[in-house]
Amino acid sequence: AQSVAQPEDQVNVAEGNPLTVKCTYSVSGNPYLFWYVQYPNRGLQFLLKYITGDNLVKGSYGFEAEFNKSQTSFHLKKPSALVSDSALYFCAVNTGFQKLVFGTGTRLLVSP
């Protein structure tokens, strides 16, 4: 079965510091990987995706993600965190049946 795993329930980082939110995947064939962010009482918002090509993908709000085939990872990164980045982040894989399978989510807390 195709799946993603987010090993950290929560990530804490100080404002201005770089952040990383981890995701590993288990996919047969080429992975179609996504990152979404969820703010309180709001739906999920698309951040970025990896389909093919360059392993470093740039997305919304200054976020980027690095696809690593040998480590089966797709970690979300940002060079300098903002307090407003505090939210719930979900990694997801789109299976061959156009179904998004989500990870359990990682709560990011950025302290001032």
Next chain:
Amino acid sequence: EAGVAQSPRYKIIEKRQSVAFWCNPISGHATLYWYQQILGQGPKLLIQFQNNGVVDDSQLPKDRFSAERLKGVDSTLKIQPAKLEDSAVYLCASSPIRDRGNEQFFGPGTRLTVL
């Protein structure tokens, strides 16, 4: 561009009652999805429509859940009768076409509490 609209935003019901949720996708989006997000978990797909046809309802508890998408636009998700374990946020999403590379656009969700 208007986003995905959902109503109501919140609903509290007693177990064994029925409830319905409404979704209006982004104009022109052919594919519509309903997800269930239980607290502390990622969203789980319940049903997927392509226009007004069902393409995947493998994870929909069909003994109590039903959904329809009339005229390939708005959609309604119904639970009858509700159980305590149905307490969750129900998210509606849409995408332009049914393609693995397309991102999905999510509505704000309906938070259901079953007492």
